[in-house]
Amino acid sequence: MPMDADFREVRENYIRFVLTDAAPQVANSIRRTLLADVPKMAVHNVEFHLGPIMGEDGTEYESVTPLFDEMIAHRLGLIPLPTYLDEFNFRSECTCKGEGCPSCTVMYSLNKKGPCTVYSGDMEPLGSDKFRVKDEFIPIVKLGQNQAVLVYATAELGSGRQHAKFQAVQAPGYRYYPSLKFNYDKLDVSKFDVNCCPERILEKRDSKIVVTDVEKCTLCKACADAAPKGAVEVKGDDTRFVMQFETDGSLTAAQALSKSLELLEKKSVELLALVSSL
Ligand SMILES: [Zn+2]
Structure with missing residues (x-):
């Protein structure tokens, strides 16, 4: 059967x-x-602007937050990002040889001035709007008076085998x-x-x-x-x-299931090729 x-x-x-x-x-x-094994996009590299940040009205803000930069970077990594599996390569396998290019990375900027709460929805994709975070209200950090954060985050594909942040399911x-x-x-x-x-x-x-x-x-x-x-x-x-x-929203449940079956099939075909060469 x-x-x-x-x-x-x-x-x-x-x-x-x-x-x-x-x-x-x-x-x-x-x-x-x-x-x-089912891959998804997640922030893997974060650059923090250091030193003063000038506001539009000439106010000077300090690039300081109540959290350590590492904690903010970690939180950015855990935010579910929309993933288009057909359009992206793993960075290490990309034609750019891991340099980072539009076929393997998505850049986001985060530019907020206090007092306010910084949310996942404040991450601005550099490029197409389809990369905008769907869950807009995941809190990242609370900024006080004269505090600001300016961050460039680079997302890339990974799998749960590498880190739990790359686990879509x-x-x-x-x-x-x-x-x-x-x-x-x-x-x-x-x-x-x-x-x-x-x-x-x-x-x-x-x-x-x-x-x-x-x-x-x-x-x-x-x-x-x-x-x-x-x-x-x-x-x-x-x-x-x-x-x-269930999925975290980076992929739909149907996409995750079909990707998992595709990966299983690929492994079986590779194994079969090895066996038939005996
Ligand atoms: Zn690339």
Whole structure:
């Protein structure tokens, strides 16, 4: 049987689907590729302007903030940046030989004068507006009177293997597809408390137990524990998996999933080439 996927919920930054006729190893390879290999853009280099900064009205500001420069650089690194995977090379593999060019880097400037709170939305992309940060209200630093910050930040592609800031996907996971069986020879339905299920997916109907949404079952077996031994059987199917993950917004969930499959395919093809040369 060929592997199949049934999409249950697809939102911009979230996806949940059922993978059928697969093995746990396949589900886990997808999970690991999503975490460690799907690349995204993140700020990797930050230059701080030092010395006084002149305001438009002639006021002099000090390039000082309440946070160490390292902390600001770290925070800039963690801001999700819109990523266009088809348009960018890894900097180290780029034709510019890592010098940094429009095919491998995106520059941002951050120029704010206090008193104010500096937010992620204050990062101005140098170039196309499509690189503008989507989550505008991630606080970076609070500036006091006469404090200012002037920063040039360079973003590049990386993967979670390198640093967690390059991880586009959060909390990818899969569960064995649940199945519940009720043995009515052993189960006295009138005495069975359906609220023993923490997910509240059990109901009594015509002196039978009905599972309202089996995919919500977490295989916790609370129902089996609440019933006499052998009356309720809870099993996970190791050929079907409910998979889900969300992204930080730099890529859509669908983009991240298709990139992970593309990377897995590429690895398999490379391995196959090595094996066939034996
Ligand atoms: Zn380049």
